[in-house]
Amino acid sequence: MRGKFAEEYLPDVTVDVVLLSVAPDGALQTLLTRRMNEPHKGLFALPGVFVGRRESLQEAARRALRDKGGLTDVFLEQLFTSGEPDRDLRGRIVSVAYFALVPIANIEERFATAADTQIVRITIPWTGEKGGPVRAISARGASVDLAFDHSEIIGGAIKRLRGKLNYTPLGFELLPKNFTLYDLQRIHEAILGRALNKDSFRRRILASGFVEDTKKKQTHTAHRPAVLYRLKKGR
Amino acid sequence: MRGKFAEEYLPDVTVDVVLLSVAPDGALQTLLTRRMNEPHKGLFALPGVFVGRRESLQEAARRALRDKGGLTDVFLEQLFTSGEPDRDLRGRIVSVAYFALVPIANIEERFATAADTQIVRITIPWTGEKGGPVRAISARGASVDLAFDHSEIIGGAIKRLRGKLNYTPLGFELLPKNFTLYDLQRIHEAILGRALNKDSFRRRILASGFVEDTKKKQTHTAHRPAVLYRLKKGR
DNA sequence: TGAATAGTGTCTATAAGACAATATCCC
DNA sequence: GGGATATTGTCTTATAGACACTATTCA
Numbered sequence: 464m465r466g467k468f469a470e471e472y473l474p475d476v477t478v479d480v481v482l483l484s485v486a487p488d489g490a491l492q493t494l495l496t497r498r499m500n501e502p503h504k505g506l507f508a509l510p511g512v513f514v515g516r517r518e519s520l521q522e523a524a525r526r527a528l529r530d531k532g533g534l535t536d537v538f539l540e541q542l543f544t545s546g547e548p549d550r551d552l553r554g555r556i557v558s559v560a561y562f563a564l565v566p567i568a569n570i571e572e573r574f575a576t577a578a579d580t581q582i583v584r585i586t587i588p589w590t591g592e593k594g595g596p597v598r599a600i601s602a603r604g605a606s607v608d609l610a611f612d613h614s615e616i617i618g619g620a621i622k623r624l625r626g627k628l629n630y631t632p633l634g635f636e637l638l639p640k641n642f643t644l645y646d647l648q649r650i651h652e653a654i655l656g657r658a659l660n661k662d663s664f665r666r667r668i669l670a671s672g673f674v675e676d677t678k679k680k681q682t683h684t685a686h687r688p689a690v691l692y693r694l695k696k697g698r
Numbered sequence: 699m700r701g702k703f704a705e706e707y708l709p710d711v712t713v714d715v716v717l718l719s720v721a722p723d724g725a726l727q728t729l730l731t732r733r734m735n736e737p738h739k740g741l742f743a744l745p746g747v748f749v750g751r752r753e754s755l756q757e758a759a760r761r762a763l764r765d766k767g768g769l770t771d772v773f774l775e776q777l778f779t780s781g782e783p784d785r786d787l788r789g790r791i792v793s794v795a796y797f798a799l800v801p802i803a804n805i806e807e808r809f810a811t812a813a814d815t816q817i818v819r820i821t822i823p824w825t826g827e828k829g830g831p832v833r834a835i836s837a838r839g840a841s842v843d844l845a846f847d848h849s850e851i852i853g854g855a856i857k858r859l860r861g862k863l864n865y866t867p868l869g870f871e872l873l874p875k876n877f878t879l880y881d882l883q884r885i886h887e888a889i890l891g892r893a894l895n896k897d898s899f900r901r902r903i904l905a906s907g908f909v910e911d912t913k914k915k916q917t918h919t920a921h922r923p924a925v926l927y928r929l930k931k932g933r
Numbered sequence: 934t935g936a937a938t939a940g941t942g943t944c945t946a947t948a949a950g951a952c953a954a955t956a957t958c959c960c
Numbered sequence: 961g962g963g964a965t966a967t968t969g970t971c972t973t974a975t976a977g978a979c980a981c982t983a984t985t986c987a
Binding site for chain 1: 708710711754776779780
């Protein structure tokens with residue numbers, strides 16, 4: 464039954480992608496797809512694919528994002544590889560998780576509302592970098608059960624993101640090219656799950672050397688417009 | 699040719715282990731095994747095994763350490779999974795790297811001097827958490843060429859260790875049960891590749907809550923004996 | 934002019950680095 | 961006592977949080 468399949472794919476290696484985005488209201492969101500086959504048929508799961516024989520792991524992750532979320536040019540980083548023997552009834556499956564970061568504006572409406580995909584909000588029942596499973600809430604406010612250990616994997620992505628946010632440019636991947644410092648602060652607050660001090664956040668970001676002034680300002684605000692910054696090249 | 703093999707193992711998944719230890723002189727060391735088969739036959743490589751069908755990834759890593767290094771009860775953490783299509787001539791291989799930490803005293807002499815294994819010193823041609831390949835130096839002082847991308851993987855282990863050293867109890871895995879604060883400082887200096895301020899290192903460690911006084915002291919020192927500490931339980 | 938947020942200046946608390954002084958062991 | 965390192969105390973410096981004040985836009 465698997466003859467043709469085994470020629471084109473590694474029969475026991477899959478890639479799953481945790482796509483994270485921050486909504487305008489500050490909620491963390493991720494993309495899920497409905498499983499069409501056993502095991503866990505009907506449940507929602509992270510978008511995933513079997514790894515092709517002539518394809519790197521990262522290429523497989525990009526293919527999953529393209530085919531199941533219509534996304535290209537996305538930040539990707541490898542997360543963790545799971546391989547408990549009893550994880551999947553189809554036989555022994557080793558699955559490499561990636562996490563992806565994308566500005567909320569880049570997600571096409573049709574993927575958020577299609578029959579077999581949805582964007583869910585994530586709530587995190589732990590603080591700091593403790594880690595553990597998270598809860599997924601559908602757009603209608605219902606709790607969404609996840610297949611496999613995918614709730615734990617999403618938690619791992621957030622844990623990793625929290626750990627690296629302060630000394631890497633990861634936060635910028637969730638913003639458009641130009642942004643205000645307060646936009647960036649809201650991204651950081653969404654990821655860290657707590658309010659940040661405005662003054663020292665500004666100082667820290669400006670001192671980090673990651674951003675540069677675009678010499679432009681917001682327009683059409685009902686208040687003093689903020690300076691727009693962009694990620695500094697070559698860092 | 700692979701019939702029996704494929705029944706017992708996943709034909710395209712291996713686990714490789716970076717075993718790190720700190721020598722008394724402050725050098726980082728790792729265990730290598732000589733490759734008996736193509737590709738890269740004759741070169742030294744990280745100890746690795748194919749993953750068994752009824753075995754978790756971590757169990758496979760423990761088996762590699764036991765069979766190729768005589769080690770049990772070792773700290774293990776998953777590092778990174780490599781899977782470039784052209785990485786291995788045998789066909790498509792996905793390989794999960796783990797890093798292990800062990801006190802230098804636990805490594806049996808026979809594994810350091812056997813014909814097909816050796817302990818090498820590592821030199822790191824980058825600072826901070828930049829990452830990249832490292833160089834391996836044999837006990838006789840000769841440079842050792844590594845198979846595959848294993849030099850890069852060892853670099854990844856050190857990068858990870860540097861990143862987590864300051865807020866996790868990883869350093870203690872390289873020390874015996876009881877140790878002085880200066881012992882711990884030497885471990886940190888070896889991993890970070892730079893000298894640390896003694897005063898603030900003490901303060902930081904004592905304030906971290908990771909250690910507790912054993913009420914014992916060094917004996918037979920030619921100077922004032924230092925208090926022995928141990929890792930505090932339940933942290 | 935008033936509402937609303939941007940941006941600046943200053944004070945305080947905390948943690949790290951520097952350095953000096955004292956303590957304790959073995960010979 | 962002398963050599964050697966441990967341990968403590970104090971001062972200085974860098975950074976984050978708190979808070980007050982000024983600036984700038986649109987309605």
